[in-house]
Amino acid sequence: MRIGNSNVFHVAAILALLLVLTYPAHAADVTVSSGWFRALPPSVPSGGYFTLHNGGKTTAILTDVESPACAAMMMHQTTASGMDHVMALDIRAGADMVFAPGGYHLMCMASTPLLKVGASVPVTLFFKDGHKITAQFQVRSATGK
Numbered sequence: 001m002r003i004g005n006s007n008v009f010h011v012a013a014i015l016a017l018l019l020v021l022t023y024p025a026h027a028a029d030v031t032v033s034s035g036w037f038r039a040l041p042p043s044v045p046s047g048g049y050f051t052l053h054n055g056g057k058t059t060a061i062l063t064d065v066e067s068p069a070c071a072a073m074m075m076h077q078t079t080a081s082g083m084d085h086v087m088a089l090d091i092r093a094g095a096d097m098v099f100a101p102g103g104y105h106l107m108c109m110a111s112t113p114l115l116k117v118g119a120s121v122p123v124t125l126f127f128k129d130g131h132k133i134t135a136q137f138q139v140r141s142a143t144g145k
């Protein structure tokens with residue numbers, strides 16, 4: 001059988017497609033643990049805390065967060081002068097990123113009735129590469145219990 005030029009190009013195109021399809025997806029290697037909210041009255045923003053681990057080989061970029069327990073949710077960083085709105089957050093390959101009181105946190109604006117002490121609520125994290133992760137967060141009282 002004779003292999004013509006067009007066949008060679010065909011094979012090359014298929015190989016290129018396979019490379020694209022099997023390329024490791026960044027955010028697929030990111031895991032969420034220890035998620036919880038400090039539930040406060042709906043008139044006050046409630047903080048959300050968790051740990052992210054990037055088990056992948058490339059930086060994952062967290063760009064958005066949402067939950068049915070919050071009418072609106074943002075990423076914040078507590079600073080000496082107050083709180084900054086965080087638009088995107090890099091999690092380096094192999095690194096942990098801890099969201100904790102006094103540092104990075106989720107700010108749940110206008111909580112819904114789902115944010116009830118003792119409940120567990122889903123939070124979805126969106127990454128720049130199009131991946132998203134949904135994790136369950138425990139809802140604790142104002143004292144963190």
Ligand SMILES: [Cu+2]
Binds near residue numbers: 076077083105
């Ligand atoms: Cu905040």
